[in-house]
Amino acid sequence: MTDTEHTDADNRVLLRGRVADVAEQRTLPSGDEVVSFRLIVDRSAAAKRRSRQLVDTFDCSAWTSRLRTKALRLQPGDRIEISGELRRLFSSRGGGVSSRVYVDLGSLTRLPAVPVASTT
Numbered sequence: 001m002t003d004t005e006h007t008d009a010d011n012r013v014l015l016r017g018r019v020a021d022v023a024e025q026r027t028l029p030s031g032d033e034v035v036s037f038r039l040i041v042d043r044s045a046a047a048k049r050r051s052r053q054l055v056d057t058f059d060c061s062a063w064t065s066r067l068r069t070k071a072l073r074l075q076p077g078d079r080i081e082i083s084g085e086l087r088r089l090f091s092s093r094g095g096g097v098s099s100r101v102y103v104d105l106g107s108l109t110r111l112p113a114v115p116v117a118s119t120t
Contacts (some may be wrong), residue, residue: 017041035071059102079111
């Protein structure tokens with residue numbers, strides 16, 4: 001397949017949720033820098049009827065300088081919207097192979113805080 005050919009395959013994800021913890025910056029052995037954080041997303045009403053699990057968590061990685069800077073400014077509980085592509089990494093440890101899936105960020109937007117209802 002050439003670069004100009006198109007397929008029905010499409011690897012895009014759009015998620016809205018809240019930041020779980022402070023983002024972590026790492027320098028890889030290759031010299032590349034990455035900032036990672038975890039996003040908590042509430043499950044839909046339909047999903048909650050099928051399972052007792054109320055949320056899903058997604059590992060997110062920012063590779064570009066612009067996205068790394070944005071990610072490092074996030075605070076736990078911040079509401080954000082992200083888009084990107086899913087990536088799967090494989091590793092072998094102790095004679096076994098494991099894998100994990102993460103979101104390779106293409107965009108990151110902070111959303112307005114949800115107003116808290118007054119009890120007075």
